[in-house]
Amino acid sequence: MDLSRRQLLKGSLISASALALPQLTMALGSGAKYDYHITAEPGLFDIVPGGTTPGLGFNSQFPAPVIRCRQGQEVAIKFTNKLDEPTTIHWHGLRIPIEMDGVPFLSQPPIQPGESFIYRFTPPDAGTFWYHPHMNSLVQLGKGLTGVIIVEETEALPFDADVVIGLKDWRLNQDGSFLPLSIPRNAARGGTLGNVKTINGMIKPVIEVPAGGAIRARFANMDNSRTYGLSFKDYPAVVLAEDGNAIEAPYPLVKRKTGSGMRLDVGFIAPSNVGDEVIVYDQKGRRGYYEICRFRCIEGSKKPATKIPKLPVNPIKAPDLSKAKKINLVFEWAGALSPTKKDGSVDHVFWTINKRAWEGMMGGKIPAPIATLELGKSYIINLHNATPHHHPIHLHGHTFTVIKSNKRPITPYHTDTILLAKNERAQIAFVADNPGRWMFHCHVVEHFKTGLMGYITVA
Known part of the structure; x- marks a missing residue:
């Protein structure tokens, strides 16, 4: 459906059980300078x-x-x-x-x-x-x-439903009050996980979709720490886009690890019978399937879909790999080392980039960049996760191409966040075509708060 910014914005076709995502209206009025x-x-x-x-x-x-x-x-x-x-x-x-x-x-x-x-x-x-x-x-x-x-997209695509699925954990007591959001022992490892998993703010919700319809499900992991193994188990579905970037050749979804900050667009044709359901799982290991939400079919107004629409690929400049300059970034684990401040309090630093932990910044005090890139030039960055934990590494202001990994076969794809497995070495490439100072960090919040963050300068 072609949604105008002057209409109420709806996140998806949602179940009748009060799952509707909040609506946002355009700020109207003569001379308004914002939408x-x-x-x-x-x-x-x-x-x-x-x-x-x-x-x-x-x-x-x-x-x-x-x-x-x-x-x-x-x-x-x-x-x-x-x-x-x-x-x-x-x-x-x-x-x-x-x-x-x-x-x-x-x-x-x-x-x-x-x-x-x-x-x-x-x-x-x-x-x-x-x-x-x-x-x-x-x-x-x-x-x-x-x-x-x-x-x-510039042209509306013929999906029968476009569903937003926001993944977020919470750390809560039974009365809804917050538990401590971070535990240093966990911050030095994979991150402090929540104890309440939600989809769009609800636990294991049911989302209504038209029977037989072509469905676009937009998964967004907005959690501080958790990595999801998104899976439809045995139900056929395809990956249409990774982290906001359409894939030239969509592939079947089996299990896709989706770390903090990452997104996944999945396409599927809903069952043709009203009342049938498709379950979405967080898959752990080979046999551990944990339901996070499900789609339930309601009466559709159109004939059953016969194919899933393909998304147009975004206009990303291709880097010149033959002339690209190489930069090495090593993400390392400082373990339990915790320097002490002058007042005796502990300054938790668990992670480094090229042996340097992010020291924070304020007005008039900006640390040096981890790399300086020339505007318009192509770069290959060798990423080495020399730690025993996963890290979703995110670059601001640019889209890069993942071209190689020592841990998995790679069909090159565009993204802004790469989930590095423990001891993984990966290569990413991009054209430094956006001038500025751009953060480059792990998106596990506790990790970047305790060292695993820096920035690159493009000038």
Whole structure:
């Protein structure tokens, strides 16, 4: 369906059991200089049965409003900070100007309580992306400040349903109050996992889809730590896009590991009988299938679909591998080493990039980049995960091509986040065509908060 920004924005065709994602209306009025207006503010969420969670939400809601815009068309989003601390919004996966990237001090001053900022950009790529703060990330993301932004293709595609599936864990007591969001012992390993898994803010929801319809399911992992093994088990489905980038040759979905910050667009034809269901699993190992949600067929208004529409590939510049300069980045584990500050408190540092831990930044104090790239040149970056844990490594402002790995066969594909297995060596390549200072970090929040973050300069 071709959705205008002047219409109510709906994340998907959802079950009748109150699963509808929040709606977002265009900020109308003569002389309006923005298309949407969103806020960050405290809210009360119904996550666990019988309990209330005092979280943080965009428009004080969870799930957050799904923002929809269109490839090649400018969008402006007025953001107002109603928290009691500074914040920003990062538009994860979007190739936009550095001034709009939402990293405090590196790309913009922090947005203070009560202040507003207008994010204005023209997305060159269609796909599934997401948005979140880049300040006090452990708390602000952990308590609910995450949302999906969808960039529609220039031409509407003939899917019968377009479903947003936001994956997020919560660390909650039975009454809905928060448990500690981070445990240092876990931060030094795979990350502190949540104890309540949700899809669009609900536990094992049922999502209605038209019987026999061609379905586009947009999975977005907005969790602080967890990696999902997304699987439909025995039901036929294909991967249409990885991390917002359409695949030239869609392939069958068996199990796809999806780390924090990563997205997966899956296409399937729903069963033709009303009441039939398709279950989505988080697969662990070969035989461990754990349901996270299910699709239930309702009466459709069209004839059963015979094929799944193919997505157009985004306009990503191909790097010149024969002339590309090579850069080596080694991600290492500092283990239990915890330097002590002058006041005796522990300064947890567990991770490094090229033997250097991220030391943080503030106005007037920006650390040196981990690499400086020449604008317009091609680069190959050799990534070495010399740790015993997985890391979803994310680059801001660019889309790269994964070309090689020592752990798995690679058919080159475009992405902004690569999930590196323990001891994996992988090669990525891209054209440094977006000037600015761009964060390059693990998207397990505890990992980048304890060292596994840096930035590259493109100039």
